[in-house]
Amino acid sequence: NAGVTQTPKFQVLKTGQSMTLQCAQDMNHNSMYWYRQDPGMGLRLIYYSASEGTTDKGEVPNGYNVSRLNKREFSLRLESAAPSQTSVYFCASASGQGADTEAFFGQGTRLTVV
Amino acid sequence: AQSVTQPDIHITVSEGASLELRCNYSYGATPYLFWYVQSPGQGLQLLLKYFSGDTLVQGIKGFEAEFKRSQSSFNLRKPSVHWSDAAEYFCAVASNTGNQFYFGTGTSLTVIP
Numbered sequence: 001n002a003g004v005t006q007t008p009k010f011q012v013l014k015t016g017q018s019m020t021l022q023c024a025q026d027m028n029h030n031s032m033y034w035y036r037q038d039p040g041m042g043l044r045l046i047y048y049s050a051s052e053g054t055t056d057k058g059e060v061p062n063g064y065n066v067s068r069l070n071k072r073e074f075s076l077r078l079e080s081a082a083p084s085q086t087s088v089y090f091c092a093s094a095s096g097q098g099a100d101t102e103a104f105f106g107q108g109t110r111l112t113v114v
Numbered sequence: 115a116q117s118v119t120q121p122d123i124h125i126t127v128s129e130g131a132s133l134e135l136r137c138n139y140s141y142g143a144t145p146y147l148f149w150y151v152q153s154p155g156q157g158l159q160l161l162l163k164y165f166s167g168d169t170l171v172q173g174i175k176g177f178e179a180e181f182k183r184s185q186s187s188f189n190l191r192k193p194s195v196h197w198s199d200a201a202e203y204f205c206a207v208a209s210n211t212g213n214q215f216y217f218g219t220g221t222s223l224t225v226i227p
Binding site for chain 1: 146148214
């Protein structure tokens with residue numbers, strides 16, 4: 001039972017480069033999320049997708065784009081990386097079914113932009 | 115708007131001592147509340163959750179939390195801390211559709227022998 005799988009686990013980018021973080025879940029969840037974690041700031045929501053075919057901005061969407069490719073996969077793209085995007089990125093999924101919901105997290109992607 | 119406040123950035127306790135981590139939330143309706151734990155270099159693991167009913171909820175690893183609507187609080191407790199409990203703890207609130215989760219800034223727990 002893989003749960004939520006993120007790739008890659010580590011990445012170093014140069015300023016201005018682009019990359020896509022991949023996320024897949026095998027729990028048939030409707031909702032998927034991308035968070036970034038920075039020291040002293042907890043987890044901040046970048047984008048979320050409440051269901052296949054829909055995406056919405058979270059607290060800190062600037063500089064990012066997302067694609068809900070299908071029910072399983074939710075990718076996060078950095079078109080032109082900046083040092084301020086150095087962070088640990090977490091993908092999560094949830095059933096989104098009211099009281100039955102809880103968020104399941106991937107292991108994270110540690111991204112450094114130099 | 116929903117928000118979560120964890121007033122304590124860092125707490126240090128002795129092994130075997132009791133623990134209480136504070137969490138206050140802001141939400142317009144009955145909240146769905148969660149506590150997650152994050153070990154170094156790992157993702158977040160659910161400790162416990164509250165949706166309704168009994169205001170004292172039991173979780174994994176001997177943790178419990180009490181929902182107090184009058185104080186807008188959901189504090190996490192453990193009677194006797196073990197060295198393996200050293201980690202980062204996050205309180206979270208979810209919208210009542212279960213679609214959005216909002217996290218606090220976390221409390222880092224150090225356990226000393």
